[in-house]
Amino acid sequence: MNGAGGACPRAPGDVDVGSARPRLAGVRRRHARWDSLTEGERYAFALDDMEQLFGPVVRSEYTGVGATQSRTRARYALGxxxxxxxxxxxxxxxxxxxVEGRVHFxxxxxSLxxxxxxxxxxxxxxxxxxVDPR
Structure with missing residues (x-):
């Protein structure tokens, strides 16, 4: 409901929060799991997930070079x-x-x-x- 008492308009692709709750709970659990891992453990975790999607080729194509980040642990992100x-x-x-003068955000x-x-x-x-309305 919006502040006027009517239904909020939905944008194409919006998800009914009620139907998304189980999936969101799973995402939160995976996020907490990711943040609990060391950087080396995150590579294995990510490769396991990618292998489920793309098959064993993921392991043979992985070069051993990459980067991981925990937003919760990131000094400037803090979540x-x-x-x-x-x-x-x-x-x-x-x-x-x-817009503040010449500064655009x-x-x-x-965004919405x-x-x-x-x-x-x-x-x-x-x-x-x-900035450039051509």
């Missing part, structure tokens, strides 16, 4: 993303994308899809078009 409380996104969204936190790569990409396109 995944900002999570808005009910009503905050609606109230704060216009201010997050306000982009990032998932300035916070914490998603899609929001980051959409905000990048928006900021680019603000």
């Amino acid at each position: 995944q993303a900002a999570m808005f409380t009910p009503g905050q996104l609606h109230d704060l969204h216009p201010a997050t994308r306000t 982009a990032g998932e936190h300035t 899809k916070p914490a998603w790569i899609e929001g980051a990409l959409e905000s990048a396109v928006r900021a680019f078009l603000e």
Whole structure:
């Protein structure tokens, strides 16, 4: 429900939160598991998952070079993303994308899809078009 008492409009591809709860719980468990691993253990964890998707070719193609990151342990990230409380996104969204002189803001936190790569990409396109509206 929105603040006016009506149903919130859904964007194409939106997921009913009720049906997503079991999957989201699994994602949270995997995220906690990832953060508990050492960097070396994360490689094995990631390769196991990739092997399930793409088969044994993953092991033969892996060069032994890579990088892993725990957002929870990252000094400047300190977690995944900002999570808005009910009503905050609606109230704060216009201010997050306000142009300040020659400074334009982009990032998932300035989109209507916070914490998603899609929001980051959409905000990048928006900021680019603000700077160069050709």
